[in-house]
Amino acid sequence: MRKQDALVIFTPAFPKDEQDEYWLPWLQAFVKAVNRNSPGLKIIVFAFQAPASRKEYDWYGNKIFAFDGFYKKRFARLMMWFQILQQVGRIQKTYNIKGIFSMWCHECAFVAKKAATKYQVKHYCWLLGGDAKKSNTYVKKIKPTGNGLVAASDFLKDEFYSNHGIMPAHVIYHGTDAGLFAANSMQRDIDILGAGNLHASKQYDIFVEVIAQVKKQRPDVKVVLCGDGEERAKIEQMIANLGLTANIEMTGQAKHASVLQYMTRSKILLHTSAYEGFGTVCTEALHAGAYVISFCKPIYKPVEHWYNVADKEEMVNMLISLLSADKRDHKRVVVQNIDNTAQEVIKLFGHI
Incomplete structure (x- = not known):
């Protein structure tokens, strides 16, 4: 046999x-x-x-x-x-x-x-x-x-x-597995989403600093940060010091299904990692209909709705530009099934 x-x-x-x-x-x-x-x-x-x-x-x-x-x-x-x-x-x-x-x-x-x-x-x-x-x-x-x-x-x-x-x-x-995503949300009530391990290499201190700059032009900016890790206390203190407590919600460690649900409600995923092998969180956000802004560019071909920036200033400007756009197409972008x-x-x- x-x-x-x-x-x-x-x-x-x-x-x-x-x-x-x-x-x-x-x-x-x-x-x-x-x-x-x-x-x-x-x-x-x-x-x-x-x-x-x-x-x-x-x-x-x-x-x-x-x-x-x-x-x-x-x-x-x-x-x-x-x-x-x-x-x-x-x-x-x-x-x-x-x-x-x-x-x-x-x-x-x-x-x-x-x-x-x-x-x-x-x-x-x-x-x-x-x-x-x-x-x-x-x-x-x-x-x-x-x-x-x-x-x-x-x-x-x-x-x-x-x-x-x-x-x-x-x-x-x-x-990305299409079966894991809920129907594309018509209500994008989260302006900016962050998701990942709160490790130094992910640079969530820069994430918070960028949000502080965006708030100067958009005082009511709504942000959700999903994740936990060694830098959590530091990030929480930064949020308090910069007066962002009313703007940034920290969820702590969240189940994968919950993170995907946040993505379907978000306009933009902000990814501040200094090094990224692939960035599954980025392709998942694209699949959920969100835009992505990141420092890293793991995929060389152009990917619709994924913007790579060189520094913090460019990141701030890109966020404000996308948030201020009269029309945004939140269609699903599938990099690979x-x-x-x-x-x-x-x-x-x-x-x-």
Whole structure:
């Protein structure tokens, strides 16, 4: 009897159950899209660090192996890698492994390459952000080939080549899932939306400073900031000091579905991140009918309703210009559909 084809995914984290919306919503959408587009392909996920328990479980019909490796050091981590290699071997006895798809060119890609070599299967690594930076020491350990690298954006492809001298052969964007979006709202009652982890690299201090400048011309500007993180107290203090308490609502950590609902109510998504591998939040906002203003330009082709600016002053001017426009077309702009993303990945592994 012929074995069922399987795609093994190595990722640092995965939801602990079907109700967990917080962990990597783009990866959740991708796995479900592969299920839709290739129902005969078994998806088996290895979650290295989270959830925080060593267990095997089912997630929407997909097999998940969690290794609880977040706090594992030295010998314990080596043992975890050995266990992962053993588990891949056990899976190969039951399934025809089409290959291993690893997330980020870090630990998962390192172990995936070992497993791919040992069991003679294909391995592709998805470059997703900070792993393209020069500081990524795992690249020298992994020694990837260009053909084995999939960049999530045009920027990441060039960034990885510039920093590591290896040109990724493939570019596959994160897609958006149309099924997650409510009907396009006729009432855009939020002027400006911010969404993401309140980390220093996201530069939400600049976000608040920009809003302060916009308020000088638009005193009633309404802003919502979704997210939580290490800089939350600092951002809250800035909001108070600049007299923006009545203008900026901070929601804290919000479920993915709630963030998408905020997007359908927003005129503009303001993205102040200093570095962005792809910017799923930007493409989701476009899909929800909002305009996007950002410093980063991960996609080189022109994208309708996405404006890239060079500095804070240009960002302020662009915001005021868009908010002052008599007519704004809040149509959905789809950069890439998640089903196309799934199909492109499936094709890499030779599964129809």
